[in-house]
Amino acid sequence: MAEDQYDIAIVGAGIVGLAHALAAARAGLRAVVIDRDAQVNGASIRNFGFVTVTGQENGAPWRRARRSRDVWAEVAPQAGIPIEHTGLAMVAQRREALAVLEAFMATDMAEGCELLEGAAARARLGEVRPRDLAGALFSGIDLRVESRTAIPRLAAWLTECHNVTFRRGVAVNAVESARVTTSAGSIAAGTIIVCPGDDLATLFPDALARAGVTRCKLQMLRLADPGFRLPSAVMSDLGLVRYRGYAALPAAAALSARLEAEQGDHLANGVHLIVAQNADGSLIVGDSHHYAATPDPFGSSEVDALILDEFAAVFGLVPPVLERWTGTYASASGHSLVETPMDGVRLVVVTSGTGASTAFALAEEVIGGIINIQLGASV
Incomplete structure (x- = not known):
């Protein structure tokens, strides 16, 4: 039986794989995406869908977030993906938090941001009543x-408008230069391009181990419509010591010390607050962070209570919980891992939990580098 042939094969149909498929298609390459699941099931859908620019680490992560945000804004209407809302309200509950935001406003990363204090901030927040x-920033x-x-809509659009082929429910058993061996041939x-997400054992485990990649488990909740619309996504003081652009x-340092004294349990469980709103009014709320090579699959009611405690401190009420879930993603120091384990093969993992926010730009860099190598070889 003759092998199927493509210009580029992408292993993994999460957001990192889809971003590479888009960059490849835009470069004129015929692409196939292979995934072991019948539908998207991992970290790419177990999150906020929040494309976060503000607060990303200074340097390459922030620049990638800015570019990825622009790509989302471009492709979303083409793919029939609604933009649920725009913007961020970073609520400073303490004077030490306000000092962090004042320092942030003095950086280049504050482009497009406004800092308000006291009554002006409260008026802009509307129904958000810390x-x-x-x-607030x-x-x-x-x-x-x-x-x-x-x-799913992004994947369907890639097929319909960019001729990207998807092979779902197909396991990849081995990768070598110019060939992928799968359960279907x-x-x-x-x-x-191998985009394994948090599968750390199947493909190139030695490279992942050398990079110190482990897994991070998070807990998230969906709350009922509170009866009002948020002005944007909302975050709080705990995020200021977690997002590197602030931290x-x-x-x-002063905020971190105060939070350690006042909310030590939150910090110990990696809890910080992000709240985003769906078109139906329900709220996506999270999250927590626990690290292990194989995290247990069980959600903790104590951790959920810490998340909801911070929600109540910012919103003054807690609507009924409609859903609870856990998710895992690959985690290591730095934004991402990009390696060449063999000729013609790239291993790409976003290790910072920012796939939705930065993957489009990272993929453009990876595909651009490959094309430049190919052009150099043809000269």
């Missing part, structure tokens, strides 16, 4: 899609 409020740059529908491709600022 018990304590020193001020408002950004109009960030945006949100509903991951559960956006990722082999596929030949000039370039192979790396010297001013964050």
Whole structure:
């Protein structure tokens, strides 16, 4: 039986794989995406769908987030993906948090942001009514899609408009230069991109182990419609010591010390608050962070209570919980892992939990580098 042949084969149909498929198609390459699941099921849909620019680590992660946000804004209407809302309200509950935001506003990363204090901040927040409020940063740059529908629609659009082939329910058993061996036969491709997500054992486990990649488990909830519309996504003080764009600022040290004294259990469980709203009014709320090579699959009611405690501190009420779930993603120091384990093969893993926010730009870099190599070889 003759092998199927493509210019590029992409292993993994999460957002990182789809981003590479888009970049490849735009470069004129015939692409196939292979995934062991019948439908998207992993970290790419177990999240907020929040394309976060504000607060990303300074340097390459922030630049990638800015570019990826622009790609989302471009492709979403073409693919029939609604933008649920735009912007971010970063609520400063403490004076130390306000100091972090003031320091942030002095950086280049604050483009498109506005910092308000006291009554002006409270008026802009509307129905978001923190018990304590020193001020709030408002950004109009960030945006949100509903991951559960956006990722499938993005894949369908790639097929319909960019001729990307998908092979679902197909396990990849081995990868070598110019060939992928699968449970449904082999596929030949000039370039192979392996985007394994948090599968750390099947393909190139030694490379992943050398990079110190492990798994992060998170807990999230969906709450009932509170009866009002959010002005944007909402975050709080806990996010200021977790997102590197804020946490790396010297001013964050005082906030970190105060949070350790007042909310030590939240920090110990990696809890910070992100709240985003769906078109039906329900709220996506999270999350927590626990690290292990194989995290247990069980959600903790104590951790959920910590998340909802922070929600109540910012919103003043807690609507009924409609859903609870856990998710896992690949985690290591730094934004991402990009390696060449063999000729014509790239291993690409976003290790910072920011796939939705940065994958489009990272994929453009990877595909651009491959094309430049190919062009150099043909000269």
